[in-house]
Amino acid sequence: MPTQPTPSADLLELFSSIQGEGLLVGYRQVFMRFPGCNLACEYCDTDFSSSPSCSVENEPGSKQFSTLPNPLSLDGVMTLIQTWISGFPAAHHSLSITGGEPLLHAQTLQQWLPHLRTKLPIYLETNGTLPDQLELIIANTDWVAMDIKLHSLSGERTDWEIHRRFLEIADRTQCFVKVVVGETTPDLELQLAGDLVSSVSERIPIILQPVTRQARVAVSTRRLLHMQAIISESHKNTRVIPQTHRFMELL
Numbered sequence: 001m002p003t004q005p006t007p008s009a010d011l012l013e014l015f016s017s018i019q020g021e022g023l024l025v026g027y028r029q030v031f032m033r034f035p036g037c038n039l040a041c042e043y044c045d046t047d048f049s050s051s052p053s054c055s056v057e058n059e060p061g062s063k064q065f066s067t068l069p070n071p072l073s074l075d076g077v078m079t080l081i082q083t084w085i086s087g088f089p090a091a092h093h094s095l096s097i098t099g100g101e102p103l104l105h106a107q108t109l110q111q112w113l114p115h116l117r118t119k120l121p122i123y124l125e126t127n128g129t130l131p132d133q134l135e136l137i138i139a140n141t142d143w144v145a146m147d148i149k150l151h152s153l154s155g156e157r158t159d160w161e162i163h164r165r166f167l168e169i170a171d172r173t174q175c176f177v178k179v180v181v182g183e184t185t186p187d188l189e190l191q192l193a194g195d196l197v198s199s200v201s202e203r204i205p206i207i208l209q210p211v212t213r214q215a216r217v218a219v220s221t222r223r224l225l226h227m228q229a230i231i232s233e234s235h236k237n238t239r240v241i242p243q244t245h246r247f248m249e250l251l
């Protein structure tokens, strides 16, 4: 039977930095950023539009970049990551697959992840809206960082049933849920998020992430304490963790 050639893929960025959000905050990761997103959140600060080239950090942590023409081959990406791992043994905790929404590239990931996972554990950052695509790659994913985008902040409709299906699949591996909150996030949305995660598993942590503006947390402490108390009524396993890479001027 003929074997399928491993597809090349368009990437936006490959670089090394410290994870600034969520449960793995503070760990060093290699970041692989894919183009495209299926949502259009009002607060989105990520340029995920396709590009004819990928920005690749010259040396891990240097913040100096060169460009490589898209699409990139799996072999080329594997060689680069191996070079970084050899030069900085044990520095990196995992490989962050991010976007945009990386699950738009699930068929590529289905073929790439078994190879990439031989280099580093796989950490998927996702908006949690594409459960069928997650199903394709969950067996080769070590961590799922799933966002719930609340309608009041994102402007996008929150599809709770899709999120439930997604989280049930994500729960087969290590996972947590991240919820970005603002000063006026309604209690009802927090209760729905807490109820949803609790109904899948009380073990899954929820991270409330306050909006950051100009490198400052843009939500008052009083509101954060209130929101954590509200969501904890249905899901005790809830923490407040701001974005840290903004304060540290990390990539």
Ligand code: SF4
Pocket: 037, 038, 039, 040, 041, 043, 044, 045, 046, 048, 099, 100, 101, 127
């Ligand atoms: S899901 Fe993420 S990348 Fe997509 S529009 Fe929303 S914030 Fe931006």
